[in-house]
Structure formats: C-alpha cells, structure tokens
Amino acid sequence: MANAIQKGVVRATLWGLAFAALVVAGVLVGSRGLKDFDTALVPYAGATVFASFGLAYRYAMWLQRPPTRLYWFRGWQIFLKPSRLPANIVLLVRQLFSSVGAQSFIARRGAARWAAHWFISWGSLLAAAITFPLSFGWIRFETLRTSQEQYQAFVFGLPVFRFPLGSVLAVLAFNALDISAIMVLIGLGFAMWRRARDRGALAVQQLSGDLMPLFLLFAISVTGLLLTVSTHVARGFHYNFLSQFHAVTVIFTLLYLPFGKFFHIFQRPAQLSIEFYRRASAAGPQATCLRCAKPFAGRLHIDDLKQVEAALAIKFAAPPATTGIQGTHYQDVCPPCRRKLLAITQDGLWRGHGRPRPEGP
Amino acid sequence: MSELAFFIDSSRCIGCRACVQACEECDTHRGVSMIHLERIDEHDSVQTAPQVCMHCKDPVCARVCPADAIKQTPEGVTQSALKPRCIGCSNCVLACPFGVPNYYGKIDQMMKCDYCYDRTSAGKKPMCATVCPSQALAFTTLEEIGRTRQGTAINRWVFGAEVVETKVFVVVPRGTREVRPDLVQLGGSRHDPFDVAAMLEGA
Numbered sequence: 001m002a003n004a005i006q007k008g009v010v011r012a013t014l015w016g017l018a019f020a021a022l023v024v025a026g027v028l029v030g031s032r033g034l035k036d037f038d039t040a041l042v043p044y045a046g047a048t049v050f051a052s053f054g055l056a057y058r059y060a061m062w063l064q065r066p067p068t069r070l071y072w073f074r075g076w077q078i079f080l081k082p083s084r085l086p087a088n089i090v091l092l093v094r095q096l097f098s099s100v101g102a103q104s105f106i107a108r109r110g111a112a113r114w115a116a117h118w119f120i121s122w123g124s125l126l127a128a129a130i131t132f133p134l135s136f137g138w139i140r141f142e143t144l145r146t147s148q149e150q151y152q153a154f155v156f157g158l159p160v161f162r163f164p165l166g167s168v169l170a171v172l173a174f175n176a177l178d179i180s181a182i183m184v185l186i187g188l189g190f191a192m193w194r195r196a197r198d199r200g201a202l203a204v205q206q207l208s209g210d211l212m213p214l215f216l217l218f219a220i221s222v223t224g225l226l227l228t229v230s231t232h233v234a235r236g237f238h239y240n241f242l243s244q245f246h247a248v249t250v251i252f253t254l255l256y257l258p259f260g261k262f263f264h265i266f267q268r269p270a271q272l273s274i275e276f277y278r279r280a281s282a283a284g285p286q287a288t289c290l291r292c293a294k295p296f297a298g299r300l301h302i303d304d305l306k307q308v309e310a311a312l313a314i315k316f317a318a319p320p321a322t323t324g325i326q327g328t329h330y331q332d333v334c335p336p337c338r339r340k341l342l343a344i345t346q347d348g349l350w351r352g353h354g355r356p357r358p359e360g361p
Numbered sequence: 362m363s364e365l366a367f368f369i370d371s372s373r374c375i376g377c378r379a380c381v382q383a384c385e386e387c388d389t390h391r392g393v394s395m396i397h398l399e400r401i402d403e404h405d406s407v408q409t410a411p412q413v414c415m416h417c418k419d420p421v422c423a424r425v426c427p428a429d430a431i432k433q434t435p436e437g438v439t440q441s442a443l444k445p446r447c448i449g450c451s452n453c454v455l456a457c458p459f460g461v462p463n464y465y466g467k468i469d470q471m472m473k474c475d476y477c478y479d480r481t482s483a484g485k486k487p488m489c490a491t492v493c494p495s496q497a498l499a500f501t502t503l504e505e506i507g508r509t510r511q512g513t514a515i516n517r518w519v520f521g522a523e524v525v526e527t528k529v530f531v532v533v534p535r536g537t538r539e540v541r542p543d544l545v546q547l548g549g550s551r552h553d554p555f556d557v558a559a560m561l562e563g564a
Contacts, residue, residue, distance in 0.1 A: 068427040068428070072427075105468055108467050108468050109444075200387075200391060202388075203388060203478055203482060204440065264446055267446060271448040274448050305425065305455055308452070314523055316521040316522075317521050317522065318521045318522070328521075335454060335461075336399065338459060342371075342531075342540070343371040343374075343401055346410075350533070353536075
C-alpha cells in the first residue's frame, strides 16, 4: 500500500516536471529564444512555471483515484467514438456556451451566486489570457518605426495587427486588465454580499477554502487598479512599491492555484464529459432493481460502479457462503428499495425479537 | 452523560411528514427537503419510514466520488457535495448503501441531508428531530435512549460483506450488534413479497 502511494507520488511528480518543462519550452520557443521576453516579468513567469508543476502534479494525483481514472477514460472513450464524434462535438460546443460561457446551471442556483461567479470567472480568464502570453513573451506591442501614432501587436514575433493610438481598440487594449479587475471586483461584491448574508453559506464556509480565494482576487484587482491610478491620476505616486506589491499578490495566487479552491478551474471541465457519459448510459441497456424489478440506472453506470467499488475494496457483493448464490450484489438494489429495506429489516428485527403485542382482536 | 447524537426508530414513524416540511427550513438547502419518507408497501400497509443521511465514518459516497467533492467536517458530518467540485455524475446517489443522496439535474448538483449543520454546529437540534411528534427521529444522548426505549441503539451495518459504521444510530432490540439488510436476520419472517433478504438467499 505504502509502496503504491510512493509510486503514485513519483509518477505525479514526473508529470509535474514534464508539464513545467513544457511551459519553459513554450516560453523559450514562443519568445524566440527569449528575444521578446520581458525580464521585468521574470517573477510572474517563474511563478507560472511552479504553478504548472503543481497543477500537473495535483491533476495526476487526482487521476490516480479509481473513480476519477475510470470516468476520465470512459468519458474520452464515449466522446471519441467515431460514429458519435460529429454529434458529440456539436453537443460539446453547446455545452461550452451554456456551462462555461453563460454558466446557466449556476444561475438556477441563485442570481447573486451566478453574478458573483460569472463576473469573477470571466474577469479572471480575461486577465489570464492577457498576462500569461505577456509574461511568456508570446505577445508584445511596439510603436511603428514609421509612425509614432500607430501601435503594432506581435504574436510569437509575427506582426499580427496594428491600431492607431487614439482608437477605441487602443483604449480597450491598454485598459483590458483594468476592465478585468473591475469585473472581478463586481463579482467579489456579489460574492461577499451573499456570503455575509446567506445563513447556509455562513454555516459551512471556511476561511482557507472559501474566503481566501476571494481575498487574493481582491488584492490582485485593487493593487492592479492602483497602478493605473498612480500612473494617470497621482503622477506615479509610490508606483514602484505598488508594482512590487501587485507582483507579490499575483505570485502568491499563482502558487496557491494548484492547492486551493482555484483547482476547480481545471477539475470542473470533467462535468462536460459526464454529460456524454450520462447520455450513453441512458441510451444503453438499463439496470433493473433486484427488489422491485424497475429500471433505475444505466447498466453501463452500474457495472462501472461495481468496478470502482472493487478497486476501492468496497465489498457490496454478497458472500456466496451466506447467500448460497454467486453474483448477487447490493449495488443491484435501487436507492428507494434500499431505504425501504432498512425499515423492513429493523421492523423484522423487532418482530423476530417478539415485541409485546396485545392478544385478541 | 455522552454527547448528543441522532437516533432513528422507524417503527415509531407515523408518516405525518412533519420532518419533510421542517427539513426545508434548514439554511444549507432552504426550500428543498433532503429527508426521504418512504411508504413501504403503499397498497397493503400504512407503514412509513424516514431516512436521513447516516453520516458514515468512512463514507462510501465520498470514496466513489470521481471529483473528490464530498467532505467530512471534523465532527464527522458528511456534507453535501462541494459546489465548485461536484460534476453531477450520480455515483454517490447509486453507491450510498442507505440510498440517501439526491441528484438535482436542474442545478447539476448532488445534495443530501447534512445533519442540519447550520443548527447542530451551533448546538441546536436538527429540524426533523425537533418536530418529530413520535420521536422516530430523535436527537438526544445514548443514556436517554437507553432510559426511555425498549431497544438499544447501534450504528454498525453490514451490506454484502461491507461493514459500515455510522454517526447516526438506529434503535433495535437489545442484543442486536449489527444490522444486515441483505442477510436473513428477520427471525424467519417472510411477510414482504419483495424481500431482498429472501431473494439473496435464493428462496
């Protein structure tokens, strides 16, 4: 057992190192041998490499859990089935729009929860889409040599598009991180409002798991906005301190990324795969309950669950020595019948024990 | 005096549904009742039985969860799936030996009884046990159960060959050490036409 855990840790460490190496290689190649790499952003890039290691390590450890491993492979197997692939791709795109884009399943849990999550997630994703390529040296901006009024964007060293300095596009490009910070702050406002008032949230929320991520995002957003304020309003007031403080908040968040609540960003897309699994399970043969003989789940799901239980040493199969039958399995009883069975058993125990009852009619 | 614990004695259940209504007032799942009130054989009997989460010491639901979304509090309360993690696979729903978790497709989330954590973590009784008129659901001490009931409270179950210990107790006749829903433990009783114990025995 200890040996298996050690092997798992070694395997996950190797995956972590490989992924971190891939990111380093991406930085080297994408920045054309560091030619486009901005050395002022070294701490960000370094923290990202560490975060890559941590994410791959944790993802690999997560995939080693028997249920995760089975459903991960089963999800891909169902998705990539050649006859179903075109329909699956269409469904995937639809799911990406509703689950990731609009996050409608969160809207159905509550408006404040949805507003908080939508603004925080899209603000953060927008910021990540800008800062990671910038800190890796994958994108850079320059004024044209022929015109100081024109700005040129390079991606992987190739000129991609240009825009005039006074254009709307320029305002959006130069303030994109401020826009993302404001989006995150709006989301944080909704989140803190809900968390401070919702008695259910108050009962179960934890400082490290639920509030710390909000504090980190708040620190990043506010220090980021203060940089803009310092530049445009306060004539560079404490700019150096603010930029270092901002870097510290970002780096701390990157280091926290693989180990805290933010890991769900990488784990949660598994939800998309479950939809394919659910459909395949519903379309196939159904498992019927041993007790009531009604179908209650896909045969695929029940058989997979039995595999997972066997891997986890959950022994729901009735031992032949006590039942005289091979192959009976508690997993073949539907949940309502399990509940009824518990009551019947308890009732039977009392009857068997001879609870005093009045005689006569 | 031992600490407060949860006790189920379904032979006392009168099917009044007070627990079902009260459960909806729990703050962690307001408006949605998590308790199951089963009508055992509605054509021939008025027998009903309430089922709350038994809060297993090593929860099967958490073990089979691919998203690692089901966690226990330090007090041993197994909570509903963590919202950021639950991927809605229903493994927990199908694997729970007590048939407790529910999957809500609309919000793509597993939810279940969480021992009224908003109340019990503040020293109050769970909603269902507070309102149950027959005390089929009781939140009291082991000593109080021993003093007021005929039976004894146990928390050890055997499903197939799987031994499960729970935070929640069930009241059974004295001398019973464990409940085995899949084995013949019914004193020769064969009243249930859908008796799984009999089916598993090949009767």
